[in-house]
Amino acid sequence: MSLSPVQFIAVPLFAAFLIPLIGKASKETVKLVPGIVLLYLSYVALNLFPRGLERPIVEHIAGFNPPFGITLYYGPLAAFLTTLVTLIGFVIWLYSYKFIIREPFEKYYMLFMLLITGSTGIILTGDIFNMFVFLEITAIAAYSLTAFLRDKDGAEAAFKYLLIGSFSSTFVLLAILLIYMQTGTLNLADIALKMADVPITMKIFILILFITGLGIEAEIFPLNGWAPDAYSQAPSPVGAVFGGIVVKATIYALMRIVYLMFNFHSVLHFFVIMGVITMLIAEMSAMRQHQIKRMLAFSSIGQMGLVIIAFGLGTEPGVRAALFQMFNHALIKTLLFFSAGYLVFHSGSKHISALDGLGRDKPLTSFFFAFGALAIIGLPPFAGFWSKLYILLSVADAHLVTVVVLILISAVIEIVYYLRVVSRLYFKRETATDVRRTPLSGLAAMGILAVVILFVGLYPNTILDWLTPAARELMNTSEYIRTGLHLNSGLLSINF
């Protein structure tokens, strides 16, 4: 079987439906399936990566040529993001292996596989309606996962998520509808080509619908009311999935659409402003949280604000920095959610005040949390340092010194609330010790992440070398259109 980007979508989807079946036979085998799938996908990702960097791979589903059939576009950007998703997915599986032991865990894995399917789908697809479908797959899986623990708060969080998520899908669907109405096509490249003829009024209207719709999932303020609840009430690995995979895919979708269809600067500056507001409010709220996972959720929102700022600059260094930050944030926030998961598990409470002295009792878990905290604050030699630095530099290149200052202020706030937790972990005497041990799979997952974070921090070149073509791809719309539509084969001459 030759390797193809289709497998990123097909394999996990297939696995998702296979899992309940296998579950009938053997519960234990079910746990292994996602691991195998994701390992395989990582293998695919690493193999396809060089090819994607060299020349974008454009796959046509069902044999239609673009712009008719559904296409998959596997360029450097998609290559980068799918690799990220599969890797993070694998680590999350590893962590879940011993963390999600409550029945019905086969459903958990099924939904998890659906989430992976949805995310890779969003990233890979070259068709806007297809993107909507994948968004919905992701969303439905996410609603269910939020309520996975079947407790009071989980249901509440999931319902809020669903309520707002439905708005999101409505708006996105409306936008797609308008696009179809105006251009008569659903292929992204084709839309981009024809968008030029669309009247500006319509364009703006579509854009607003997209921003609102996708902004909900991308956690732009004030559309992010669902996020803290969902992150904090879902099981910890799910929080990591949200922060590490789902949001990243959505931001990708938003940015792809904006760059492809509405590439003008006033819009981009709007993103800078929204990013700054999102970041500041999220960080300020995070500072006053009493629950660790809720704090992490707000911190995630803040980081997304940062990413949005960088995307909004509309320069190649800016986009690259944003991608870098996405990468780092995926790793680091996953690590934080993992360790927070076990900290909550051991302390038996979600409250930060219950964490006193856990550092002595559970040194490794706490160490990973401290590690993640230092990394996300952006201290060297961890990965977070470089991406923050790049973002700042690109912001300054755009002569937005105020934004630089605001980012740094939010970083100071970040320091305060993260280090408060870290110092509690290590330096307060605990009252009781928990005899349960942190399982090896969880520690291994955190260990992998920590090593990668440190490695990237020490050798940022490894990631940056990939990011440059990825950023260029996002910026270079005409190239996307050309390869996406096989223009050299002259198909564009067909007028719709």
Added chain:
Amino acid sequence: MVSLTTLYEITFGGAILAFIAQHTIKQLRTFIVIVTSALGVYIVWRLPSQATDISFRLGDFQILWGVNEYSQLFALLIAVLGFFTLIYSIDFMKERERLGYFYMNFLIVIGGMYGIVYSQDLISLFFFWEIMTWSSFMLVIYCCDDAQSIGLKYFVFSAIGAYAMLTAIVLIWANLETTSLSVLFENFTNLSSGLQITVIVLFIVGFGVKSAMMPFHVWAPDAYAISPTPFTALFSGALSKMGIWGLGIVLLKLAAQSGFYVWVQDIVAWIGAITALLATFYAIVQTDAKKLLAYSSIGQLGYIIVGLAIGTPLSIMSALFLAMLHGIFKAMLFMSAGAVFYRTGSTDMNEVTGLIRKMPWTFLTALFGIITVAGVPPLGGFAAKWMLYEATIQSGHYFLVIVLFAASTAAFLYLYRFIFSLFLGQEEKEYADIKEAPLTMTVPMVIMALFTLVVGVFPGIFINPIGNAMGYFGNYTFNWDVSSLLNEWGNHVDMMTVVMTIGAIFIIAAIFITIKNYRTTRYVTTKDIHTSGEIPTENENLTYAVDFYKPFERAIAPVLKRSIDKTYNLIAENLESAFDFLRYVYTGNGQTYALYVVLFLAVLMVFAELIFGIQL
């Protein structure tokens, strides 16, 4: 073998090894730590002759590491102090827990400082700066519960400083497209003047926080006092000098090129002088020995800042001289306070008393330390103070010098209190069984103490390397004799004569009084004293330590009443409640969130209409 990369590899590798050793073979840990720091000393010593500059690309940046005399000066201080403090820590830390953590962070701090002084570009400077900051934060919060808020305060202030610096770096990058220091120096005048002053101010704030410049000093007393003593010695001795290192570069390499130089000089010099004076006042009213020394550190750093800001050759010399010397004597003082803590479990000056006969070597160190701080001849401190005053007067900062003099006179108060409360005074029963600190602690202390004497006699052994280091800032020559001090009006002090005179008279007088007295006198306890003819009873409290300087406190009450610390706390509290208010946006009601979505959409529509004139 001797190169910057090996230096970093050994130091950071040693840090990790020490951590691993703690959790596997504990016996190896100390060995690894000592060998690492000793190798550090060796490599730093050999670096100038052998090292070549290292340059490589990291992302968009050209990273440059190189050795010059200026950085060499500070690197040597770091290496030697690191070595001594680590030896000191062997016994001091023996009983503590989590030593792997302690030593790992300790070595990381040292490595970070090497990185700072040897970096020739802003990115690696900032990189190592942050490494140093967080690892030192880890050590500040090492000790105990109270350390949490203190550590946080330290980190927040450090972060504000670091981010000020980062802003400057970012501005430089955006305008000059470079991170190399040398390119920056050459092209600094190409920046617009507004940008120049912004960059200078940001850098001064950045480095000023670490060197505890007012009003950014509030983290320092607590952080110094609470961190474990071996680290405090390094903290105050070497880490704070990183700020000085940077201020030197900013003031003499950047600000000197700008049109605002005179203004910058005056303002920074005054800030330094006020820092020195106020810190001294605060030091006088402290009751904890380490806190007293912490304020003293702030004060001394103030002097150094003044020296750098004035910017004449003599003042720069005095500043760097004092910087080096301060590294040594403040480490000595902290170490002696630590030795007291090690034996008695307290550094509270109202409690501990009369240790001189129990801990003579510690006392000797403390004595040499305070004489050096006070700047009294014949020890090294005098040379530094002398040069500073001469330079300040001769550069026309007449009122500045008064403030400095006032600060240094007031310094006698806290210095005397430090040594009197801990070592002199009544010998109380509860300290009867105290022994001298172990050898690993006394030996480094005494070596450093003797070194201050050597510097006092031959200031040249500092002056000549510092003179070389000043070549980094321009062409300054100091062809002084090894034992003489010379000012710009041609007046001089010959330290050799001074020391010989003092030594001779001292020895003659000492011999005289000893010969006359040693047969006849006998030692009696400090309870056996005459208090206006009454014989004190056994239980009578004869210790005079509480409120030692009450009259002076009353005199300076208006100064003590106001505290920047309180202002900061107030700001922080208000900010927090403001944040609290903000998060009420998240009402918890799903419908409200949905409403936000709809409103957001509506607002965007309205804006779109306003901006683009779209009719909907």
Added chain:
Amino acid sequence: MIYYAASILLILIGMYAVLVKKNIIKIVIGLSIIDSGVHLLFIAIGYVKDATAPIYSRPGLEAGQMVDPVPQALVLTAIVIGLAVTAVALSLVIRLYDHHKTLNINRIRKLKW
């Protein structure tokens, strides 16, 4: 045109329900109404007056005489998705009622700030 108006009206009615009604079941119904509105809009834009279904039912049928098939395909998908969402929503409502013994959304707000 009336289709457009009707569908937009449906969307607005749905929104009204979602934003104003306190009963979470009514809110879910509101969501469904919004969905229906969007679906109707979809069909409406593909609609060509007097055209037939997009099937080659007889020879000589030209593209212009058929309604646009794409929106119909899309709507089918969207309806399925909407169904799934509603199912999840209702299951969550059941769960919420189990835990809170109320359907009033104002009283289900333990997670806040």
Added chain:
Amino acid sequence: MEINWSSVIGIVATPVIAFIVGVLYGGAVRKITARVQNRYGPPITQNLFDIIKLYSKKTAIQHGVMQHLGPVFAITASVTSLYFIPVIKDSPYFQNFSFNGDLIFLLYMMVFGSLGMALGAGQTGNPNSAIGVSRGLSQMVGYEIPFVLALVAIMIQFKTTSLNELLAVQDHFTNWIIFQSPLAFVAGILAFLGMMHYAPFDVVIAPAEIASGPPSEFGGKYLGLMMTSGSIFAFVKLVLFVDIFLGGASDFITLIIKTFLLYMIPVLTGIVSPRFRTEQSILFFWKWPTFIGILAIIVVVLNG
């Protein structure tokens, strides 16, 4: 190396002369005080005999090595300072090492003794000593400021920190710095009042309440050595002021006259004054004397 005999003589003779003069001044002060207070008073040589008597006594007890060395520190400081002051202008005998040091060095050298003595007093464990030291150091912060202001004013006026050069400037009666820079002199002399520890600034030794303060636990030879040092030190301060403000002295007669007159200022003030509390004296020095000192500098800067 050729031995310069004139300096050898100077080195030996200067402390002796300083000691005798200082001791006799001390005696004279006691006499004058007594007369003012309508008493007869001890003979003028009383202090000398006291010291001789102290030296001949056996010292019975001591509290440790720092107390033992305290007086040594004191005498070291006073004699060293003496050596670095040109006692007689242009004399080959009595200039000693004054070319190897300067004013700022002297300022610090003079503190050395007080510090040593304070350390020695500290070890005795006598609370009165500690109180005395505490008061003494606090008060020092007070008077040091006007003193330094005065010195700085002079230094910047004549662009030197060397005593010898200051002496060279005052080559004629009219060139005395007291006339060239009267404000500096006023500030200096007010500080001088504090330095000499006579009333109203005698809270340090306050014989009645803290039993003479710092030295209260010293006896026998220790006290003898301290009194010797004290006498020399009084002389040092006087000569320093004379050198700075009054044009120095070319011979001993002038020196005696000038120093004695100068000495009478604190003494006479003291006789008629009550005692300031510590903080009062600190605040006193920080008000008018400081203001005058600042004025002195401003005048110099404006003229320069």
